[in-house]
Amino acid sequence: MLDQFPAIVVAVPLIASAICAIIRHQTVCWLIALIVCFISFVGSVFILGDVQSGGPVSYAMGGWAPPVGIELRIDELGAYVMILVSLIATAVLIYGRQSVKAEIREDLRGYFYAMYLLCLCGLLGIVITGDAFNAFVFMEISSLAMYTLIALGHDRRALAASFQYLIMGTVGATMYVIGVGLLFTLTGTLNLVDMSDQLAPQLASPAAIAGMAFIVVGLSLKVALFPLHLWLPNAYAFAPSVVTSFLAATATKVSIYLLMRYLYSVFGFGFAIEQTPIPEMVLLLSVAAIFAGSFTAIFQENVKRMLAYSSVAQIGYITLGIAIANATGLTGSLVHIFNHAVMKGALFMLIGGIALQIGTVRLSDLAGAGRQMPLTFFGFVLGGFSMLGVPGTVGFVSKWYLAIGALENGWWWLVILLMLSSLLVLVYMGRVIEIAFFRERPAGAPVLSDPPKAMIMTSWVFILACIYLGFDTGFTVGVAQDAVSALLAGGGR
Amino acid sequence: MTDLSLLIVASLLVPTVGAFFIASSGAKPNVREAYTFVTAATLFSIVFIMLPSVMQGARPATAGFAVLPGLTVQFAVEPMGMIFAMIASTLWIINSLYSVGYMRGNNEKNQTIFYTCFAIAIASTMGIAFAGNLFTLFLFYEVLTLSTYPLVTHKGNDDAKAGGRMYLGILLTTSVVFLLPAVIGTYYVAGTGDFTAGGIIPANESPLVIFALGALFIYGIGKAAVMPVHRWLPAAMVAPTPVSALLHAVAVVKAGVFSVVKIIVYVFGLDMFSGSGVTGWVVYAAGFTVLVASIIAISQDNLKRRLAYSTISQLSYVVLAAAMATPLAIIGAAMHITAHAFGKITLFFAAGSIYTAAHKTEISQLNGIGKRMPFTMAAFTIGALSMIGVPPTAGFLGKWYILSAAMDIQDYFVLFVIFLSTLLNTGYFVPIIYRAFLKDEDVPPSHEHGEAPWPIVVAVSLTALGTLALFLFPSVPLSLAKALVGLP
Numbered sequence: 001m002l003d004q005f006p007a008i009v010v011a012v013p014l015i016a017s018a019i020c021a022i023i024r025h026q027t028v029c030w031l032i033a034l035i036v037c038f039i040s041f042v043g044s045v046f047i048l049g050d051v052q053s054g055g056p057v058s059y060a061m062g063g064w065a066p067p068v069g070i071e072l073r074i075d076e077l078g079a080y081v082m083i084l085v086s087l088i089a090t091a092v093l094i095y096g097r098q099s100v101k102a103e104i105r106e107d108l109r110g111y112f113y114a115m116y117l118l119c120l121c122g123l124l125g126i127v128i129t130g131d132a133f134n135a136f137v138f139m140e141i142s143s144l145a146m147y148t149l150i151a152l153g154h155d156r157r158a159l160a161a162s163f164q165y166l167i168m169g170t171v172g173a174t175m176y177v178i179g180v181g182l183l184f185t186l187t188g189t190l191n192l193v194d195m196s197d198q199l200a201p202q203l204a205s206p207a208a209i210a211g212m213a214f215i216v217v218g219l220s221l222k223v224a225l226f227p228l229h230l231w232l233p234n235a236y237a238f239a240p241s242v243v244t245s246f247l248a249a250t251a252t253k254v255s256i257y258l259l260m261r262y263l264y265s266v267f268g269f270g271f272a273i274e275q276t277p278i279p280e281m282v283l284l285l286s287v288a289a290i291f292a293g294s295f296t297a298i299f300q301e302n303v304k305r306m307l308a309y310s311s312v313a314q315i316g317y318i319t320l321g322i323a324i325a326n327a328t329g330l331t332g333s334l335v336h337i338f339n340h341a342v343m344k345g346a347l348f349m350l351i352g353g354i355a356l357q358i359g360t361v362r363l364s365d366l367a368g369a370g371r372q373m374p375l376t377f378f379g380f381v382l383g384g385f386s387m388l389g390v391p392g393t394v395g396f397v398s399k400w401y402l403a404i405g406a407l408e409n410g411w412w413w414l415v416i417l418l419m420l421s422s423l424l425v426l427v428y429m430g431r432v433i434e435i436a437f438f439r440e441r442p443a444g445a446p447v448l449s450d451p452p453k454a455m456i457m458t459s460w461v462f463i464l465a466c467i468y469l470g471f472d473t474g475f476t477v478g479v480a481q482d483a484v485s486a487l488l489a490g491g492g493r
Numbered sequence: 494m495t496d497l498s499l500l501i502v503a504s505l506l507v508p509t510v511g512a513f514f515i516a517s518s519g520a521k522p523n524v525r526e527a528y529t530f531v532t533a534a535t536l537f538s539i540v541f542i543m544l545p546s547v548m549q550g551a552r553p554a555t556a557g558f559a560v561l562p563g564l565t566v567q568f569a570v571e572p573m574g575m576i577f578a579m580i581a582s583t584l585w586i587i588n589s590l591y592s593v594g595y596m597r598g599n600n601e602k603n604q605t606i607f608y609t610c611f612a613i614a615i616a617s618t619m620g621i622a623f624a625g626n627l628f629t630l631f632l633f634y635e636v637l638t639l640s641t642y643p644l645v646t647h648k649g650n651d652d653a654k655a656g657g658r659m660y661l662g663i664l665l666t667t668s669v670v671f672l673l674p675a676v677i678g679t680y681y682v683a684g685t686g687d688f689t690a691g692g693i694i695p696a697n698e699s700p701l702v703i704f705a706l707g708a709l710f711i712y713g714i715g716k717a718a719v720m721p722v723h724r725w726l727p728a729a730m731v732a733p734t735p736v737s738a739l740l741h742a743v744a745v746v747k748a749g750v751f752s753v754v755k756i757i758v759y760v761f762g763l764d765m766f767s768g769s770g771v772t773g774w775v776v777y778a779a780g781f782t783v784l785v786a787s788i789i790a791i792s793q794d795n796l797k798r799r800l801a802y803s804t805i806s807q808l809s810y811v812v813l814a815a816a817m818a819t820p821l822a823i824i825g826a827a828m829h830i831t832a833h834a835f836g837k838i839t840l841f842f843a844a845g846s847i848y849t850a851a852h853k854t855e856i857s858q859l860n861g862i863g864k865r866m867p868f869t870m871a872a873f874t875i876g877a878l879s880m881i882g883v884p885p886t887a888g889f890l891g892k893w894y895i896l897s898a899a900m901d902i903q904d905y906f907v908l909f910v911i912f913l914s915t916l917l918n919t920g921y922f923v924p925i926i927y928r929a930f931l932k933d934e935d936v937p938p939s940h941e942h943g944e945a946p947w948p949i950v951v952a953v954s955l956t957a958l959g960t961l962a963l964f965l966f967p968s969v970p971l972s973l974a975k976a977l978v979g980l981p
Contacts, residue, residue: 385639388665388669389669390635390639391628391631391632391635392632392635392636397560397561400561400564400677401561403673403674403677404677404680404681407677407678407681408681412674412705415674415677415678416670416674419669419670419673419674420670422669422670423665423666423669423670426661426662426665426666426669430658430661434654434658438646438649438653438654470560471558471560471566472560473560473561477561477562
């Protein structure tokens with residue numbers, strides 16, 4: 001049974017998704033989804049234990065030995081991302097029942113849970129597979145599910161947002177698959193480990209370089225790395241709150257995982273980072289993402305959209321570690337993958353609560369809501385501290401590693417830029433806080449209260465996690481450091 | 494862990510736990526205030542139980558709690574922290590008494606939040622005082638900024654919002670953009686951030702790096718209010734007066750100059766700092782602030798704003814002394830921190846007393862007020878004399894040591910600054926005293942009133958007496974200050 005976990009964490013959501021689509025009863029589906037997500041989470045934790053004690057786990061699908069058959073292969077980085085994804089999926093479900101009822105049409109709720117599970121299946125699949133084409137299949141599974149989930153938003157603009165994402169996501173996936181095709185013609189294999197071995201002597205060939213370029217650009221689109229982020233703000237802003245909380249914390253992270261997998265495991269640090277201009281490009285784009293994203297966030301009227309632009313900036317922090325290209329900086333990246341998921345997940349959950357209670361998430365409609373929804377907005381303040389990187393929160397831990405990593409390269413200017421970028425966070429988060437606490441609630445507006453217990457409590461668990469993980473970094477930093485040394489040594493092979 | 498290190502932990506926990514009790518008893522104001530007093534008294538006892546051992550040379554420390562490899566939260570008591578903790582814990586008790594009179598006398602809203610945030614601010618002050626390394630100092634420095642923001646914006650109107658923006662804007666900006674890189678840089682070049690006698694920055698570090706770190710620290714510690722990062726302090730005056738008194742004359746601003754002194758002594762080390770070329774321009778920057786802030790103070794008619802600019806000027810005395818980085822100058826800095834705390838809280842108490850009893854905020858309204866409020870104005874006079882540095886007030890001591898230090902190294906710029914600023918101090922305090930006692934009241938009086946409520950009068954008298962007592966019995970802070978620089 002234990003050996004089968006790699007297959008189980010992907011297969012169970014897939015099957016359960018079909019079951020949900022057949023049953024369509026919202027409570028039953030919710031329960032099924034919750035149990036399935038939890039199973040995936042438990043499975044992921046077990047897999048991490050396995051990886052930590054005995055090295056990367058390899059599972060031959062259908063008994064066909066790799067590289068002929070499809071291999072599921074999980075190293076420490078993979079297990080880390082799996083835990084993140086399945087944990088967020090579980091928490092968002094506990095959180096979101098009320099929110100789903102409020103924001104999604106009744107006859108579609110059963111399908112919603114089906115799509116949610118399908119999306120989870122796809123995301124976990126990308127992480128778990130050791131096969132280039134299989135990764136593409138899972139990428140499409142998760143993307144198609146996401147397009148549907150986004151389109152469920154009750155605002156009609158959700159349809160446009162979903163379509164925009166569909167076009168851009170498909171462009172990205174196509175480029176990825178072209179890249180994989182090129183590499184396949186060179187190596188004759190789709191197994192990532194095998195591909196890496198075959199590729200080693202012919203890395204300098206134009207086909208390998210072209211393949212790499214296609215894959216990196218295609219995945220950057222999925223990652224929403226500036227300036228390929230255009231699909232993200234609308235998708236996050238108009239999707240149902242539950243979906244936004246889930247996607248913001250997981251979808252882009254998984255794509256970053258796959259990008260790293262190619263850069264470090266397939267092409268290798270010695271080639272992709274040291275001999276190509278990728279780090280310089282990523283550096284430029286990350287810094288641009290951080291400033292452009294935060295700056296645009298300042299001018300948003302819709303709080304969800306504001307946080308979406310903030311996500312664009314935060315993705316910049318994550319990719320920055322790839323550009324810094326030393327162990328410390330890369331640790332910062334990996335830690336921030338987890339940390340950002342926790343804090344942005346928490347903030348989007350709180351915003352979901354606000355959407356439920358107030359009915360809108362326009363900034364001007366939040367006037368005076370702070371005192372009437374104290375738990376929500378106090379949580380928002382703490383989440384804001386974390387985004388700002390106040391010491392004692394997760395945001396600080398990530399920034400610390402990125403800054404030290406930059407110093408190790410002698411990049412003083414980057415440290416100053418990093419700190420300056422925090423100030424933009426202060427401006428856009430501060431704007432929300434000021435309006436919520438210092439403006440008077442308009443006369444005659446209904447009296448507000450904090451959202452239902454399940455929502456506020458789940459949000460707060462994540463808010464408290466922002467602080468707890470800011471002090472006890474044993475798990476996040478510990479795993480990240482192990483993963484980094486594996487990546488730099490050739491990628492968890 | 495020894496008993497003393499348990500006391501360090503207690504000094505942080507007591508106000509934190511107190512804050513919970515205060516927050517949970519909002520419905521019963523008397524119970525709530527009782528919690529404040531019990532908490533303040535307990536904290537005071539804890540700090541003073543530590544005193545004898547520390548005077549005898551004990552340096553209790555807690556075990557470190559590693560946040561990241563190499564980055565720990567750790568506390569350690571050294572003489573300077575002891576002085577700061579004593580000042581804050583002593584004045585918190587008096588200030589609580591004052592707060593009761595002031596907040597009730599002015600029917601302020603949301604008093605529960607006020608007392609809760611106050612207790613949290615004091616807890617962070619203790620964290621700063623007893624920080625054993627740079628990271629811990631930085632952590633509590635930020636908590637102090639954030640926990641005082643609701644106090645600054647307590648009134649909730651547009652003025653409070655604008656003041657709060659300025660406050661948070663400047664303090665967070667400087668701390669994040671300058672101080673944090675300085676902290677990170679220190680850990681990077683020194684490999685540690687532990688406060689160690691003699692400094693931790695390697696002696697062979699390039700002068701450019703030392704210069705850069707020095708600049709980042711001086712301007713990053715916005716709470717020390719060296720121009721041009723001083724604007725938050727006048728902005729913070731929109732807060733209720735007890736906040737201005739304890740936090741913006743004592744805890745917050747002293748946290749700033751305390752950090753400066755501590756970093757110069759324990760991170761750079763006196764020898765490196767004075768030999769590095771950083772000294773020169775920091776002395777000029779601080780001297781400039783001393784003079785310009787005093788000149789601005791003269792032109793302020795609003796009493797609290799005049800006091801605020803006086804504070805900016807006095808804080809730069811400490812920075813100036815610390816930057817000279819000789820043992821005598823450091824003693825001067827430590828003594829000036831102590832003396833200014835008692836003097837300035839007295840002045841703010843008096844300003845709040847006038848506001849509560851007479852509803853007056855401008856200096857030009859104060860004609861003849863000394864006859865109606867003799868205790869308040871007598872205390873004000875003592876506080877003002879201490880600012881000018883006239884014996885028998887505490888202010889004389891700090892100035893004396895700073896002057897001696899300047900004579901010692903024949904720094905004529907410092908002598909000139911102190912001479913001129915003493916004249917300026919006289920220029921902006923004596924007219925107030927003159928108005929209050931020697932001018933006749935406007936006819937007809939705008940408002941019939943007597944003294945402020947008794948808790949206010951008692952509080953202001955106590956701190957005024959403290960200012961005098963410190964001049965007569967300076968042995969405790971003085972011997973701690975000497976221990977700080979390793980003199981017998």
